[in-house]
Amino acid sequence: MSIYPVSENAVTIYFGNELDIGLNHRVFSLYNYLRRQPDSFWVDLIPAYGSLTVVYDLNKIRTISHLAFEWIRRRLEDAITRCDDAVVGAARKLSIPVCYDPVFGLDLKLLSKSKKLSIDQVIELHTAQTYRVFMLGFLPGFAYMAIVDEKIATPRLPSPRKHVPAGSVGIAGNQTGIYPLDSPGGWNIIGRTPVKLFDSHNENPVLFQPGDEVKFYSVSKEEFDSFNQKSFTLLAS
């Protein structure tokens, strides 16, 4: 474990460089502990796979200490000893419909061929696993989920697509994720969800939260077309 400054108003607590659930649990126990602190000395807490970054208000901390970084570092070292690794809090469980129809799953055929699996087997493997939202990043609401079964784990496309439609479900290495917005992107697209993952008009604009547990289920093109966002939102909240 190490703590280093990112800038004058941010530090990172680094636990390790592996995509590992145990490591990510350590990130989350600290994340949840800090979120519960009554004196919110931080302005942003950004969990990642093996690290947590704390953004703070330099002016505020400098009224307490002549070197903000040192004060924050001591405060975080103390928090690390106090937060209980076991208390990560109950994860939210979300079921997300995905339509694996070839009109949406642009790379599904190629992936099944290269993995010597039938398309149904790929879908089965993708829907069998419960994924953890290790972190969000890249785009507003883009959740990095893992761990994808190694039988369908595939590196990113050699060159990214200029346009990936919102809702596209992709695989990159042993991660899976959904594009919340239209964007360029290099993940292997295997399907699309009708669920709106980002809605700026919502009080909570982003559906996923770090630490969520996510399972996918396969729906037909008809079900995709008749999907009702309103009733889904009610169920998810």
Added chain:
Amino acid sequence: MSIEVIKAGIADSIQDEGRFGFQHLGINPNGAMDLCAMKVANALVGNALNEAVVEMGFPASTFRFDKPALVALTGADFTPKLNGRNIPINQPVLVASGSELKFTKVKHSAWCYLAVHGGFGLTEWLGSYSTNKKANVGGVEGRFLKKGDRLSFRRQINNSAIKVFPWRANVTEFYEGSVPSQTNVRCIEGNEFDWLTKKSQKDFLKRSFIISRQSDRMGYRLEGTALKQSKKQELLSTAVSFGTIQVLPNGELIALMADHQTTGGYPRVAQVIAADRSRLVQCSPAEKISFSFVDIEEAEDLLLKQEQSLSRLQYACKLMLKEYLVFL
């Protein structure tokens, strides 16, 4: 009670200090590229320092005022003309109804700011007015300004003639850095600086780099000696920040700017200190810059000093404006 964009610029948007508290959801902060200039503009017109302003690149928009306003232009000097007459930057200006504001030629720097007394009537998203182009939200419909956009004023003033106030904000200290006249940008060491070979570590500090034309609000690419890594390890994504300098697999450097993603996975060579950010941001393509290191303590002190200067400026401007504002 508004200004209208009668000709669109290429990269003009509404910005404030940025949107914080949502980076765990992948929502990036955005905000003004040159935070000093944004705050100076607000100070000059008697606003809170964090009031939303118009940020402009060059070519910038042309505006028409349909009501009088008290405005200030700061940051880059794009040779602003009000009804064809030159007006200075870093000075408050009273504008009469019907005036046209145009920017004609780049004298220096890359980003210009327009603040209006009382601020613009806009809708906040998650506590900030800053434009988020990825999510199409904030500012004006989450996009660059276009022809026909109208920005309303929150406060109306009475005035019938153009008048340039006789005081000017001294901004040299925000752009001077350690070595005046040379664009040396101070940094703190990045966490993966020692992933570079010894020679590349030296090159980073000894050589100069050129701001590439492929630079925008997301990042400034830096051309120059390609840097080599002695450690070829995959790095899992962690949070990055405005001013983070990453080394790409081809050895090229990129400095992350206000529209940076919340997380990144390239080795971080350095972090531009916040007090030198305005200096870097205002460099135009083809400009040469070099880097040096300071420790975190000095970086904190320099930033606080800068913020104190801005507060003092704000206070002084308020005093100067006070007697005028009663007549407006």
